[in-house]
Amino acid sequence: xxxxxIAEPAPASDASRKWVTAxxxxxxxxxxxxxxxxxxxxxxxIAWELIAILTGVxxxxxxxxxxxxxxxVDMFVDGKLAVDLGYTLYRIFAGFFIALFVGxxxxxxxxxxxxxxxxxxxxxxALYPLPKVTLIPLLIIWLGTGGPFMxxxxxxxxxxxxxxxxxxxxxxxxxxxxxxxxxLGATHRDIMRLVLLPSAIPSIFAGVRLGLGVSIILVVAxxxxxxxxxxxARLYLAGQVLETEQVFAVLIVLAALGIVVxxxxxxxxxxxxxxxxx
Amino acid sequence: xxxxxxxxxxxxxxxxxxxxxxxxxxxxxxxxxxxMPGKVTAIIGPSGCGKSTxxxxxxxxxxxxxxRLRFVEVASGKGTQRPAMSTVWQAFNLFPWLxxxxxxxxxxxLAGMSAAERRARARKALAAVDLxxxxxxxxxxxxxxxRQRVGIARALVMxxxxxxxxxxxGALDAQTRLVLQEQLAALVEKSGTTAILVTHSIEExxxxxxxxxxxxxxxxxxAAEIDxxxxxxxxxxxxxxxxxxxxxxxxxxxxxxxxxxxxxxERAET
Numbered sequence: 001x002x003x004x005x006i007a008e009p010a011p012a013s014d015a016s017r018k019w020v021t022a023x024x025x026x027x028x029x030x031x032x033x034x035x036x037x038x039x040x041x042x043x044x045x046i047a048w049e050l051i052a053i054l055t056g057v058x059x060x061x062x063x064x065x066x067x068x069x070x071x072x073v074d075m076f077v078d079g080k081l082a083v084d085l086g087y088t089l090y091r092i093f094a095g096f097f098i099a100l101f102v103g104x105x106x107x108x109x110x111x112x113x114x115x116x117x118x119x120x121x122x123x124x125x126a127l128y129p130l131p132k133v134t135l136i137p138l139l140i141i142w143l144g145t146g147g148p149f150m151x152x153x154x155x156x157x158x159x160x161x162x163x164x165x166x167x168x169x170x171x172x173x174x175x176x177x178x179x180x181x182x183x184l185g186a187t188h189r190d191i192m193r194l195v196l197l198p199s200a201i202p203s204i205f206a207g208v209r210l211g212l213g214v215s216i217i218l219v220v221a222x223x224x225x226x227x228x229x230x231x232x233a234r235l236y237l238a239g240q241v242l243e244t245e246q247v248f249a250v251l252i253v254l255a256a257l258g259i260v261v262x263x264x265x266x267x268x269x270x271x272x273x274x275x276x277x278x
Numbered sequence: 279x280x281x282x283x284x285x286x287x288x289x290x291x292x293x294x295x296x297x298x299x300x301x302x303x304x305x306x307x308x309x310x311x312x313x314m315p316g317k318v319t320a321i322i323g324p325s326g327c328g329k330s331t332x333x334x335x336x337x338x339x340x341x342x343x344x345x346r347l348r349f350v351e352v353a354s355g356k357g358t359q360r361p362a363m364s365t366v367w368q369a370f371n372l373f374p375w376l377x378x379x380x381x382x383x384x385x386x387x388l389a390g391m392s393a394a395e396r397r398a399r400a401r402k403a404l405a406a407v408d409l410x411x412x413x414x415x416x417x418x419x420x421x422x423x424x425r426q427r428v429g430i431a432r433a434l435v436m437x438x439x440x441x442x443x444x445x446x447x448g449a450l451d452a453q454t455r456l457v458l459q460e461q462l463a464a465l466v467e468k469s470g471t472t473a474i475l476v477t478h479s480i481e482e483x484x485x486x487x488x489x490x491x492x493x494x495x496x497x498x499x500x501a502a503e504i505d506x507x508x509x510x511x512x513x514x515x516x517x518x519x520x521x522x523x524x525x526x527x528x529x530x531x532x533x534x535x536x537x538x539x540x541x542x543x544e545r546a547e548t
Contacts, residue, residue: 174371176367176369176371177371177373179339179365179367179371180365180367180371180372180373181373181384182339183337183363183364183365184364184384184385184388184432184436185385185388185389185436186388190388194384194388195373198373198375199373199374199375201375274416275374275375275376275377275416275417275418276374276418
């Protein structure tokens with residue numbers, strides 16, 4: 001009897017240890033989101049390959065994953081796809097960075113001046129909901145189909161979300177911070193640069209995410225309409241001559257581009273938000 | 279402090295906002311008071327009486343709609359320019375994207391001071407508020423009391439001739455508040471700076487101030503000017519002094535009626 005009280009703590013601590021480690025069960029690899037994600041992709045590809053082989057479907061309609069990979073490697077080896085990718089990336093990002101710079105400057109201006117806001121509100125309300133692809137014919141008439149056209153269409157896609165989110169971010173800035181900066185001797189310019197801009201950055205970056213997505217869509221769409229070079233053009237030309245493997249290969253490159261851009265944005269988001277997570 | 283000693287005088291200062299309909303709302307009415315150099319002056323009053331607004335007027339962020347503000351050299355009695363001022367805010371107003379030392383450096387950076395010198399000064403100011411070793415923390419990572427100590431360091435590092443304290447401990451819990459009141463009292467006594475303290479707390483006003491202005495409910499007027507003669511340095515122990523009790527009762531007596539009036543006014547508005 002006397003031994004019992006001494007022995008009692010042992011099972012209690014055992015139980016608590018089990019409770020602490022309960023988050024890590026033995027079958028942990030099934031809970032790893034990366035294994036689950038890539039594993040399911042691999043399963044779909046294997047199923048696709050097997051079904052294509054077993055049903056003997058015409059490769060013009062549905063090439064097998066292995067055939068697509070061969071086409072993809074071939075296209076990269078002869079260098080054409082790399083050139084296309086380069087053109088598309090250049091068009092997307094050159095236009096996007098123009099939109100980022102102009103959009104942020106315009107956004108701060110709109111947010112800090114009631115007059116400018118009154119004017120800009122009308123134009124933004126008219127232009128923002130307009131699907132930007134509808135501007136392609138007009139832009140071709142004005143700018144032709146060369147570099148200026150591509151940069152314009154890319155910048156047009158990104159600039160509205162960036163402007164709107166910059167305005168939102170600046171207007172949500174805590175007025176107490178502006179007062180504190182003034183109290184410490186900040187001029188109007190200092191306040192814009194050192195208070196309004198940094199406090200709007202999380203919101204601006206939300207606009208960047210939206211805007212870059214639209215830029216990618218627009219550049220690829222424009223390339224499909226007018227381009228001789230670029231991923232969109234390659235996709236369209238391959239489709240016309242029924243090179244289905246090449247169509248899939250270009251789609252894979254575009255999907256990979258999407259993954260890279262999204263993951264990069266996630267990383268930038270974490271870095272920018274380091275003071276908010278604490 | 280550097281420069282000639284300058285007093286701040288409110289000469290019949292009033293402030294009225296244009297209302298959407300009818301007569302303009304009068305926030306402050308015919309204020310006559312003076313803030314002496316090297317002294318701590320407290321402004322105490324019911325909420326909504328416009329005491330923070332007074333501070334904004336003193337700082338120059340708001341222009342009075344009546345009367346005027348004068349800055350007077352005490353020695354010569356001549357008018358002079360606005361002395362350098364820094365504010366400590368109730369809501370701290372730290373820049374959340376800057377870490378502790380960058381927050382304290384902010385004003386020095388605007389003044390164009392070299393990186394090495396402003397870092398050294400910021401460190402010194404942080405040491406004065408017992409915040410050594412927190413340079414790289416962001417405001418979110420600090421407790422309320424620590425954040426306000428950063429706020430105090432950020433104001434003091436500017437070496438202002440006048441320190442404006444806008445309910446500096448209003449957002450803190452009662453215990454943190456006690457400790458910080460004592461710390462601030464010691465800092466202000468040591469620096470000899472002029473300070474204007476806006477507060478709800480009678481205890482805070484008595485502990486820190488040389489002179490207390492008690493305000494009426496809106497429209498804010500000066501109801502009484504009370505000198506605090508309690509010996510310095512003051513601390514929580516000062517509250518056991520019988521003279522403290524007498525002062526407290528006198529101020530509470532003045533405020534009680536005004537707070538009741540303010541509450542009735544609020545009820546009428548809603």
